[in-house]
Amino acid sequence: MKLxxxxxxxxxxxxxxxxxxxxxxxxxxxxxxxIRFAVFRSTDYSLTDDFPVPVEHLGVGSLSSPKSWWQVYxxxxxxxxxxxxxxxxxxxxxxxxxxxxxxxxxxxxxISRRDMGFWYTPKYLQALRLTGRWVSAAICNxxxxxxxxxxxxxxxxxxxxxxxxxxxxxxRLSEITNSTRTADNSPIVIGIVANLRPIKRIHDxxxxxxxxxxxxxxxxxxxxGGGDQKPYLEKVRELGIESRVFLLGSQSDxxxxxxxxxxxxxxxxxxxxxxxxxxxxxxxxxVVCSRTGGNPExxxxxxxxxxxxxxxxxxxxxxxxxxxxxxxxxxRMGKAGQEHIHSRYSLVNMLNQHVDVYDxxxxxxxxx
Numbered sequence: 001m002k003l004x005x006x007x008x009x010x011x012x013x014x015x016x017x018x019x020x021x022x023x024x025x026x027x028x029x030x031x032x033x034x035i036r037f038a039v040f041r042s043t044d045y046s047l048t049d050d051f052p053v054p055v056e057h058l059g060v061g062s063l064s065s066p067k068s069w070w071q072v073y074x075x076x077x078x079x080x081x082x083x084x085x086x087x088x089x090x091x092x093x094x095x096x097x098x099x100x101x102x103x104x105x106x107x108x109x110x111i112s113r114r115d116m117g118f119w120y121t122p123k124y125l126q127a128l129r130l131t132g133r134w135v136s137a138a139i140c141n142x143x144x145x146x147x148x149x150x151x152x153x154x155x156x157x158x159x160x161x162x163x164x165x166x167x168x169x170x171x172r173l174s175e176i177t178n179s180t181r182t183a184d185n186s187p188i189v190i191g192i193v194a195n196l197r198p199i200k201r202i203h204d205x206x207x208x209x210x211x212x213x214x215x216x217x218x219x220x221x222x223x224x225g226g227g228d229q230k231p232y233l234e235k236v237r238e239l240g241i242e243s244r245v246f247l248l249g250s251q252s253d254x255x256x257x258x259x260x261x262x263x264x265x266x267x268x269x270x271x272x273x274x275x276x277x278x279x280x281x282x283x284x285x286x287v288v289c290s291r292t293g294g295n296p297e298x299x300x301x302x303x304x305x306x307x308x309x310x311x312x313x314x315x316x317x318x319x320x321x322x323x324x325x326x327x328x329x330x331x332r333m334g335k336a337g338q339e340h341i342h343s344r345y346s347l348v349n350m351l352n353q354h355v356d357v358y359d360x361x362x363x364x365x366x367x368x
Contacts (some may be wrong), residue, residue, distance in 0.1 A: 002084045003028065003102035003358065004036040006098055008091035010046045010055065014252060016275045017090055017114050020141075020165050020350075025052055027166075027351040028343030036084060038075065040068075040093055063127065072101040080105045086362040088139075092119060096127045099134035108136040108362050110187065113149045115272035116293050118199065120152060122322050132342055136361045139163050139354070141273040142294030161357055165273055166350025168206045169283060169342065178198055187220040187244075190322045191261030191285075193276040194268065196227025196247075199310065201267045201290075208267075208317035210239040217324050219244065224257045258283045262330060263323050270308055271295055278345060281337035286330045288319045 003020065013022045025035050029052060040060035042291050047055075049182050058075055060068045079087065079102075086111045089098045099109040116361045120128075139162075140146035146160045190209060194200040200221060211220045222314050223232070223242060229247045251257060258264065264280035264287050271277075271293040278298065280287050287305030289295050306322075308315040310324045323330050 001028075001031075001033040002035060002036075002082070002086075004038065004056075004079050004084050004086055004087045006089050007036045007040070008092050008093050009039050009041045009043050011043050011049070012045045012116060017112075019275065020114075021090060022052070023166060023347060024320060024351070024354060025349060028355075029053070031351070031355075036079065036082070060097070061095070063096055069097055069101060072097045073104060076102050076105045076107055080107060086110065086358055088358075090114075091361050092124065095258065096124075099131045103134040108141060109134065110137045110357065110361065111135050113138055113140045113145050113272075116145060116270045117148050117152050118270055125152060130146060135159065136163055137357055139357060141165055142297050144294045147273045163350060163353045163354075163357070164345050165275060165278065166347035167278055167341065167345050168347055187218045188262045189222060189260055190263050190265060190320060191218055191222045191224065191258065192265045192267075193224045193258065193279065194266060195250075196223075196229060196232060199269050200225075201269055204233060204267050204313050204316060205265055206232065206235050206239065206241075206245060208320060209244060210241050211313070211317040212324065213241055213244055214319050215321065219320075219324060221245045222250050222257065222261070223247045224249075224254050255279060255283060258285060260284050263320055265316075265320065266287065266295070267308075267310075267316055268292065274298065275286050278341060279339045280333075284334035284338040286323055286333035287337065288316065288323070298340075299337075300340070304333050304340060305309040333349075346366075 010018055013019055028035060035053050038056040038058050042057045058071055060071050086108050086109050087098060087102050089095050090112045095111045102109045126367060128279060132153050132155055135158050138149055140149055140160060141164060143162055146162050149155055178301060183223040192205060194202060196202060209219060212219050226249055232247060236242055248257065258279055263283040264277050266274055266289040268290055277287055277289060287299050289299055289307060290310045291307040292310050296307055299307055300306050306319040308319055
């Protein structure tokens with residue numbers, strides 16, 4: 001049982017795609033699979049020995065360089081000689097170069113799509129459509145991502161497969177802090193886990209919190225995520241809520257902070273499949289999130305949380321405010337969300353479904 005995984009780069013095990021790749025590699029290895037893992041370009045993390053298997057650095061540069069294509073072709077020949085029949089590809093450049101180069105030596109390629117295509121440019125789309133004819137299957141982490149992949153890259157439905165992200169068993173409710181907190185002297189904690197990027201629309205959440213404060217609700221906002229804090233701090237000062245907003249930076253274990261949230265928020269402009277929302281619900285937190293991408297596939301309106309239109313600050317403030325004064329509702333929604341995650345997004349399901357795709361595309365992968 002042999003498989004090669006190729007990515008543009010591997011930044012760190014905490015990023016969304018990278019964390020799922022790590023779970024996939026570990027899970028397959030526990031089942032006896034032999035994994036080769038390669039990246040086009042090195043990162044500080046990939047140069048360490050921390051990944052479960054050795055990381056091969058292919059040194060692939062620009063898509064327009066013939067040398068890049070030749071390097072991938074040479075690596076494909078190595079894989080063929082090693083008896084590896086199938087390659088699973090993540091990220092953009094690898095999705096363009098790998099399918100035709102692997103096919104030249106008789107290997108099959110699976111690509112992964114994990115966002116709503118915000119990075120697409122006309123040239124990239126042209127390249128993806130051209131080389132996509134050699135893709136055996138595209139694994140998408142939500143139905144919304146599958147739909148956009150079909151539309152933009154013109155991949156037929158019979159080559160698309162939706163496999164939701166997989167997560168370990170959620171902690172028991174008894175292990176969750178603050179999940180049923182009633183009135184005390186501390187503020188209600190509104191939290192978000194997101195990198196400080198415009199696409200996450202954290203300015204919207206800051207403004208929503210300011211409106212709640214002006215309505216004399218005792219709340220505070222905690223933002224967990226890396227990036228340039230300056231524009232957000234300026235917004236906080238402009239609104240006069242310095243004592244109510246805390247930017248905590250990047251954290252290696254965001255779950256520790258999520259457990260202290262009373263209400264968890266994600267107000268992004270676009271999301272393919274949000275790991276943050278899953279983590280919120282694993283920790284039994286009610287969710288208020290934007291109705292975009294794969295979010296409605298995770299959050300059930302009025303059951304595990306609320307969905308609001310992208311950029312609608314009034315609706316965002318209203319739904320958060322509705323939960324602030326209703327601890328019983330927060331606890332009920334948190335429990336419903338946790339049960340949903342446990343039943344639908346298990347690590348075992350994710351692994352089983354990947355193996356099924358591999359076996360269907362390249363049955364010899366199970367016999368190698």
